[in-house]
Amino acid sequence: MLALPSRYSWEGLQHFCEQVFIKAGVPAQSAAIVADSLVQADLRGVDSHGVVRTAIYLKRIEAGMIDPFAAVEKVNESEATILVDGQNNFGSVIGTKALDLALEKAKKHGAAFVGVKGSNHFGTGAYYVKKAIEQDMILLVMSNASQTMPPTGGVRPFIGTNPLAVGVPSGKELPFILDMATSVVARGKIIVSAQKGEPIPLGWAIDKDGNPTTDAEAALEGSVLPVGGPKGYAISMFIDILSGVLTGAGFGKYVNNMYENWEESQNVGHVFIAVDINRFIPVEQFKARMDQYIREIKQEPKAPGVEEILIPGELEHRRSLERKKFGIELPPKVVEELTAIGKTYGVDLAQAEFEKAK
Template sequence: MVATRCNWQGLQDFCYQVFMKAGLPEPSAAIVAESLVEADLRGVDSHGVVRTAIYLKRIEAGMIDPHSQIEKVSESDANVLVDGNNNFGSVIGRRALEIAMEKAKNNGAAFVGVKGSNHFGTGAYYALKAIEQDMILLVMSNASQTMPPTGGVRPFIGTNPLAVGVPSGEELPFILDMATSVVARGKIIVAAQKGEDIPTGWAIDKDGKPTTDANAALEGSVLPVGGPKGYAISMFIDILSGVLTGAGFGKYVHNMYDNWEQPQNVGHLFIAVDINRFIPLELFKARMDQYIRELKQEPKAHGIQEILIPGELEYRRTQERKANGIELPQKVAEELAEIGRRFGIDFSKASF
């Protein structure tokens, strides 16, 4: 299948113009476009510009309200509950992050819960923003049903993601961004779009049998990472993001692809930590550098050239794709080109 190589800035500008034409306020269009392209740069293609079409479809169907007011429902010194009122997930997420960091600067740490949200992109997008402000961030989100509880057959919980960002000094920062499934469901969607099989162990079909057929997997369930451990982690993320905040949980987080009658009502939780409340920032960064350097100097297993830290592969991929372009599958490129024609925007300007 032929791929289209795009300049990342051109692709981001294309998406920005598309969302502006779709009626988003300018700041929101910029955030959504940046979030999508950031995912593609890091190699998380399942959360990148491939989501443009479904985002637009949900706006047109009234399932996302890009003009709703994001509001604080309750607030104390270090805790805030935010109602996104069904705006874009990444727009709500950025606002919740800003609140969390401001509260953490004033109080040392902050917990910001979110209800009434939508798919908010990658957790790393927010972790990187927090690292720029020299803060530690933990962010989690629930998602619609795609994964069975251990011992079950049908989906009950989502592939609920967890991300952690920790700044460092001269070394790369620590960035963990993981789904609680063996693989993000979005990767199976991409495989189905490409007509490719998936590895054994990623998913089961609707009858609970292992499958390598991406389409059968989409009708069935993805599997939790680490078996019962991944299931338990996904469950606690659903509790903190959904049950605690008043957002949907379990079957009450609605699927963005299948449910055209109800908003998603996704929930998130942002936890920001001001490092200076523990030890001086520069000392912390020096200690992080020491930790990372000593870890990377550990003896290597046979055939291993280098020990990497979480986020390092994605950093390198970002640098490579910024220099050489982002490859989009033919189907995705054609879809974006058609969207461009609909809005009077030339997609070819984004490609090399």
């Protein structure tokens, strides 16, 4: 049996996913956003949030767990705040709407705090902060997630790997882009390891009995661990409070798992905080200061064996350039899954093969 091709053009993959979602009944504009969100994650090397999520998104649609036609509505609004109800649409569609509202309000009033309820998995935080950077805005994004991490001292999952992302524009230097889970590693990476049949490093997770494990399957049955021990736990809890308790979304055990709960919507909550730099100093002056700051950091003395000091987001930027040039490599299991999805919806994954798309 011939091995399936594993390297794909990012444009080809994006077109494939977009067409699959359209064939599945998703409005074209929403399908484009979802596909873009998935492929941008793969480009940056965050494969756990990339096209590997296509299958579960489709299953959630088919089971009525995502409503791609739901109106994303403002519930409460003041000069500086908005509460958005996503009404169970795609997380990335809701997130994009919330981002637009946050940027619009920040430009008008200087800053904006937009809370979201009734959402789903919204992809990577970097997807949104990059868009804010393009408009010379600072953005902070938070989201809660379903139970995968125990409180410090506990064994059973109670909080999610609740991510935090921050984007800050610069001038000639690369922008500052922090995008991190509050766990040692995003649970999606453990999912990818399980799909590949690969072990995970010790310290990433514990099994269901609280024992350290390198078995990805055992880790998925157990819990991932917070980054920095009690500090990561505290930050995750803080994000859950803002994203869930404050907004009216689910929190703690009330954020439903998209892989396991087929009776209820996820009800994920997010927060978008946008800041207009011009309300502090002229944006060009700010960018020049950021460039100076970044250059001085990168010129700091290096520890033995270190060739270069990187800033947050730099490694992902380089990976994105590399994958745009040489293609995105997908694991055989993901290729098989996407190929089957393509046959179901009449979209040919082979057209996205890197050599054919060049």
